[in-house]
Amino acid sequence: MTKVFIFSSLSLIFVGLFGVLTRKNIVKILIALNIIETGINMLLVAFGYIEGGITPILQSDLSIANLNKMVDPVPQALVLTSIVIGLGTTAFALSLAMRYKNTHNSVSIRAIDEEGVNI
Amino acid sequence: MKDEKSLFINILALLILSFMAFYIYKVSIDTGDGIKITDNITPQKRVADRYLKKNVVDENSSYKFGQTAEDTSANIVTSVVVDYRLFDTTLEVIVLFVTILGFGFVIPKDKRRVLKPSVILHRWAPLLMILMFMIGGYMFINGHLSPGGGFPAGAIISTAILTGVLAGRKTVTHKTLKVVEAIAGISIFGIGIASYLIKGVFFQNFLTGDKIGDLFSGGLIPVFYGLIAFKVAAELSNIYFEFYEEC
Amino acid sequence: MNSIVFLVVIPLIAAFLSLFLESLNKATMYIVTLFNLIFSLAVLMSGNIPFNVAIGGYRAPFGINFVVTDITIYFLLLVNIAALISITMVKNIKEYQFYSFYFVLLAATNGMVLTGDMFNFYLFTELSTFAIAGLVAYKRDRLSTGAALKFLILSSTASLFSLASIGLIYKTLGTLNFADIAVKLSSLNQASFNLIVILFLSSMLVELKIFPFNLWVVKSYEGSITSVNMFTHGMLGTAGIYGAIRILLIVFPNMYKTNISTVLIILSFMTVLIGEVEALKEKNLVKVLAFSSMAQMGMFMFGLALGSFESIKGALYLVVSNYIAKMVMFIVTKQYSNAVDSKNYNDMKGLGRKYPLLAISFTIAALSLMGMPFFAGFWGKFSIVVSALATGKLASIGISLILIASVVEGVYYLRISHTFFSEKDVNNVNISRVYCLVPFVLAILILAIGIYPSYVEQVVFNIIDEIKNAPDKYINIILSLK
Numbered sequence: 001m002t003k004v005f006i007f008s009s010l011s012l013i014f015v016g017l018f019g020v021l022t023r024k025n026i027v028k029i030l031i032a033l034n035i036i037e038t039g040i041n042m043l044l045v046a047f048g049y050i051e052g053g054i055t056p057i058l059q060s061d062l063s064i065a066n067l068n069k070m071v072d073p074v075p076q077a078l079v080l081t082s083i084v085i086g087l088g089t090t091a092f093a094l095s096l097a098m099r100y101k102n103t104h105n106s107v108s109i110r111a112i113d114e115e116g117v118n119i
Numbered sequence: 120m121k122d123e124k125s126l127f128i129n130i131l132a133l134l135i136l137s138f139m140a141f142y143i144y145k146v147s148i149d150t151g152d153g154i155k156i157t158d159n160i161t162p163q164k165r166v167a168d169r170y171l172k173k174n175v176v177d178e179n180s181s182y183k184f185g186q187t188a189e190d191t192s193a194n195i196v197t198s199v200v201v202d203y204r205l206f207d208t209t210l211e212v213i214v215l216f217v218t219i220l221g222f223g224f225v226i227p228k229d230k231r232r233v234l235k236p237s238v239i240l241h242r243w244a245p246l247l248m249i250l251m252f253m254i255g256g257y258m259f260i261n262g263h264l265s266p267g268g269g270f271p272a273g274a275i276i277s278t279a280i281l282t283g284v285l286a287g288r289k290t291v292t293h294k295t296l297k298v299v300e301a302i303a304g305i306s307i308f309g310i311g312i313a314s315y316l317i318k319g320v321f322f323q324n325f326l327t328g329d330k331i332g333d334l335f336s337g338g339l340i341p342v343f344y345g346l347i348a349f350k351v352a353a354e355l356s357n358i359y360f361e362f363y364e365e366c
Numbered sequence: 367m368n369s370i371v372f373l374v375v376i377p378l379i380a381a382f383l384s385l386f387l388e389s390l391n392k393a394t395m396y397i398v399t400l401f402n403l404i405f406s407l408a409v410l411m412s413g414n415i416p417f418n419v420a421i422g423g424y425r426a427p428f429g430i431n432f433v434v435t436d437i438t439i440y441f442l443l444l445v446n447i448a449a450l451i452s453i454t455m456v457k458n459i460k461e462y463q464f465y466s467f468y469f470v471l472l473a474a475t476n477g478m479v480l481t482g483d484m485f486n487f488y489l490f491t492e493l494s495t496f497a498i499a500g501l502v503a504y505k506r507d508r509l510s511t512g513a514a515l516k517f518l519i520l521s522s523t524a525s526l527f528s529l530a531s532i533g534l535i536y537k538t539l540g541t542l543n544f545a546d547i548a549v550k551l552s553s554l555n556q557a558s559f560n561l562i563v564i565l566f567l568s569s570m571l572v573e574l575k576i577f578p579f580n581l582w583v584v585k586s587y588e589g590s591i592t593s594v595n596m597f598t599h600g601m602l603g604t605a606g607i608y609g610a611i612r613i614l615l616i617v618f619p620n621m622y623k624t625n626i627s628t629v630l631i632i633l634s635f636m637t638v639l640i641g642e643v644e645a646l647k648e649k650n651l652v653k654v655l656a657f658s659s660m661a662q663m664g665m666f667m668f669g670l671a672l673g674s675f676e677s678i679k680g681a682l683y684l685v686v687s688n689y690i691a692k693m694v695m696f697i698v699t700k701q702y703s704n705a706v707d708s709k710n711y712n713d714m715k716g717l718g719r720k721y722p723l724l725a726i727s728f729t730i731a732a733l734s735l736m737g738m739p740f741f742a743g744f745w746g747k748f749s750i751v752v753s754a755l756a757t758g759k760l761a762s763i764g765i766s767l768i769l770i771a772s773v774v775e776g777v778y779y780l781r782i783s784h785t786f787f788s789e790k791d792v793n794n795v796n797i798s799r800v801y802c803l804v805p806f807v808l809a810i811l812i813l814a815i816g817i818y819p820s821y822v823e824q825v826v827f828n829i830i831d832e833i834k835n836a837p838d839k840y841i842n843i844i845l846s847l848k
Contacts, residue, residue: 048167058184058194
């Protein structure tokens with residue numbers, strides 16, 4: 001199972017990177033960034049996964065006896081943080097994109113930044 | 120493909136990416152000695168082992184369900200997020216704070232037309248909102264026992280506020296949101312400083328002695344999660360207001 | 367010394383308070399910055415160094431820790447002094463967001479220098495990125511919006527790579543602590559190690575302004591106000607250099623046995639070449655400074671990538687000289703360009719005759735960057751060239767490159783200085799004489815370092831000593847805490 005997770009997250013990362021590298025539309029670039037981020041988060045969770053693992057939540061003495069079968073909690077904690085960072089980046093970049101549209105009259109990342117140039 | 124330039128860029132990107140994929144493949148089939156990235160490593164060989172066994176401070180300690188331990192949160196992901204690596208979580212709150220601040224700062228304030236909500240939504244919104252508030256509250260109060268916690272709870276509470284905004288029932292003002300955000304943020308660091316004054320260490324969990332599995336366990340974890348929930352809710356609601364409001 | 371955490375916590379609380387303080391924000395800014403500076407001075411004087419603080423009471427590999435060693439405290443002082451000098455340039459700013467961003471940036475850069483945990487370092491880097499992006503967008507016009515957006519996209523893509531690298535480190539070594547990683551690294555497979563280092567470097571290089579990742583520098587310098595330029599240069603830049611020294615030299619020292627250092631040398635050549643050539647063409651003074659700081663970082667990277675202690679010493683000297691000289695140049699540029707309302711240096715003719723103090727400071731800074739003897743930058747280039755002579759073929763290309771770059775720097779900087787002193791009637795221009803004082807004091811400092819380098823020599827010696835004896839001076843301090 002771990003291999004399936006890692007393979008699919010890597011393919012997500014590559015799809016996203018292709019988008020970031022080639023697209024011109026800022027909104028598309030941001031979507032591609034979000035795809036990479038999802039891939040990375042999945043990769044991190046896959047790193048903590050073990051075959052036949054159980055959730056790291058204690059419910060009774062039985063689960064304490066099975067501590068060795070629990071999946072790694074640290075990557076999940078890291079992913080929780082990275083999701084919030086991704087949300088922040090997206091919100092900030094989208095508002096910048098709206099401002100960009102107002103000032104440049106275009107959503108192309110290759111629009112010229114200098115003042116007084118007509119597009 | 121519209122023109123030759125973008126075709127060229129696409130091919131270049133494909134070449135770079137295939138090179139990267141080939142490199143990762145090469146690394147993954149490498150047969151040198153030492154720990155490889157493809158190795159199957161169980162949590163027992165990592166620092167996570169000590170988190171699971173809750174014996175970071177005292178190496179020989181063990182614990183039982185329903186009794187006290189080093190960290191009394193039943194959800195071990197929560198105990199990593201809000202106890203062992205609490206400082207990361209406080210910084211994460213700051214990340215959200217600074218990005219939302221930047222969001223409000225740069226977003227263009229143009230006029231937007233607000234449609235009048237339908238009567239059905241207007242009438243039924245309070246019921247929906249109460250349900251959402253209840254689920255959100257449950258999430259952060261139970262964050263140390265079950266999956267959930269401050270961030271999802273904040274997201275759910277802010278969705279309730281969004282429903283209110285869409286239904287034409289404005290529940291809170293901008294000023295209140297700002298105050299809630301700042302008070303919750305300052306309290307998080309205030310508790311950190313309080314722990315410095317009490318215990319001499321920043322961000323230490325100084326409420327100890329409760330039992331794993333109880334509703335009131337985990338020491339400061341529910342307090343932190345409550346503060347985080349209110350802060351996240353205030354910040355996300357800010358985004359909705361920013362998008363919706365007529366300026 | 368648990369109270370060291372106040373260096374991060376106090377600015378963050380100030381960031382929240384700045385939402386309400388309205389006109390008191392500026393006073394708060396000075397108070398908080400002075401607090402940070404005085405606190406770090408007190409730590410330097412207290413004689414407790416080195417020490418290690420476990421946040422939350424969990425010891426090092428398990429919890430997050432702050433480490434203060436010789437390297438840390440010097441860079442902490444550099445960051446906080448840069449903050450203090452930069453905020454003297456802040457004038458008439460009403461928006462509370464500017465102050466909030468500044469407080470977060472102060473906390474983040476202090477945290478980057480203090481932290482001893484990989485993921486914590488990543489978070490502080492992200493925080494400083496967002497704060498800088500917000501500050502660059504401060505003018506909210508065409509140039510600054512484009513610059514902020516491009517910086518944000520570039521750095522968040524790069525930081526995703528470093529997140530993947532942190533995940534790989536955790537998967538293989540099972541730890542996130544710098545010292546613990548350094549100890550366990552020897553058991554890591556060589557190919558996997560290369561992959562991890564390459565992924566992590568990609569985000570370091572954005573902050574270090576090295577070639578493929580440095581296109582944000584020029585736009586963001588051009589689009590933002592002077593104080594923000596000084597934040598980017600003095601605070602983010604210095605913290606990034608600290609990260610490079612700590613992570614490349616102490617956490618990943620195996621790097622020098624692989625090809626990665628060769629790749630870094632080639633990238634630094636490209637950076638120097640592009641920076642100097644573009645700076646030579648440029649007429650806009652701010653852009654000249656941006657390209658020149660790229661070139662300087664390229665030389666720093668060259669010294670670091672050579673890997674001998676002599677060259678690292680040179681790289682550290684370059685950091686000090688670039689740090690002070692760029693500060694002087696930014697202040698002078700701001701005063702002159704405000705006076706004539708243009709950033710083109712050809713319009714600044716004759717200002718050097720009316721306000722010689724500023725122009726003399728600029729010239730001293732320029733001579734130091736060029737590496738003239740008796741100026742601070744000389745010792746840096748001298749050490750790098752000496753140690754490169756002893757290394758291989760690639761390094762000797764670097765020598766010629768550095769020497770040519772010095773000549774090119776001489777051409778464009780002295781051309782600018784000459785323009786300042788050339789004759790023109792400038793009676794209608796007015797600059798307050800008070801502002802001439804700060805750059806002049808800094809310029810005197812450059813001369814002092816160049817003529818009596820013994821104090822800086824001692825500091826650099828301490829830093830090199832820590833890098834040489836990393837197990838004793840860094841790793842054991844952290845891991846011995848039971």
